[in-house]
Amino acid sequence: MRIAVYPGTFDPVTYGHLDILQRAVVLFDRVIIAVASESNKETLFSLSERQELLQEEIKDINNAEVSSFSGLTVNFARKCGAVALIRGLRAMTDFEYEFQLALMNKKLDPNIDTVFLMTKSDYSFISSSAIKWAASLKGSISEFVPPQVEKALLQKYNKNV
Numbered sequence: 001m002r003i004a005v006y007p008g009t010f011d012p013v014t015y016g017h018l019d020i021l022q023r024a025v026v027l028f029d030r031v032i033i034a035v036a037s038e039s040n041k042e043t044l045f046s047l048s049e050r051q052e053l054l055q056e057e058i059k060d061i062n063n064a065e066v067s068s069f070s071g072l073t074v075n076f077a078r079k080c081g082a083v084a085l086i087r088g089l090r091a092m093t094d095f096e097y098e099f100q101l102a103l104m105n106k107k108l109d110p111n112i113d114t115v116f117l118m119t120k121s122d123y124s125f126i127s128s129s130a131i132k133w134a135a136s137l138k139g140s141i142s143e144f145v146p147p148q149v150e151k152a153l154l155q156k157y158n159k160n161v
Helices: 014-025 047-058 073-080 092-108 128-136 147-160
Strands: 002-007 030-036 064-070 086-087 113-119
Touching: 002 014, 002 073, 014 086, 014 113, 030 047, 030 073, 030 128, 030 147, 047 064, 047 147, 064 073, 073 086, 086 092, 113 128, 128 147
Parallel strands: 002 030, 002 086, 030 064, 086 113
Antiparallel strands: none
C-alpha cells in the first residue's frame, strides 16, 4: 500500500488545500492529512478545530484521513509507513522554501520522497493568511473556502471584534 502524508497547519483549510488533496488521493492508496500541532505560525483555530473542519471536508473521500502530529514531519511519516510527503505549490516563490524542506527531509529519511503538486491556477493566489485577513475585515471569502470554514471564520472574527 502506497501511503502519503499531506502535512500542514491548515489554518484554515482552503479550496487550494482540497485541490491538492483531490489529486493526491488518485496517486496514492491512502493519504493522511497531518495537521501540525505546533508551528512557527500563530494559529487562529485550535488543533481540534482544524481537524474537525478538515474531517467534514473529506468525509466522502474513502482513502483520506485526518490525523495530527508534533515534531518532525518526516518522523511522523515514517511512523505511518508513508513513502511520500505531499506538498502543494502555488507559485515559484513557494518552490525555493519547499525545495529546501524536501532536501532536509530526504537527508533525515532517504526512503521518503516529496511529491510536489501544483494547485490549479484558480487557487494559486490563495493563502490561509490572506483569507484570514480578508475575513477579519469582513470581506467575502466564499470562493476561497468551503461554506463551513467560512462560517467558522466569521464566528471567530465576530467574537474578536
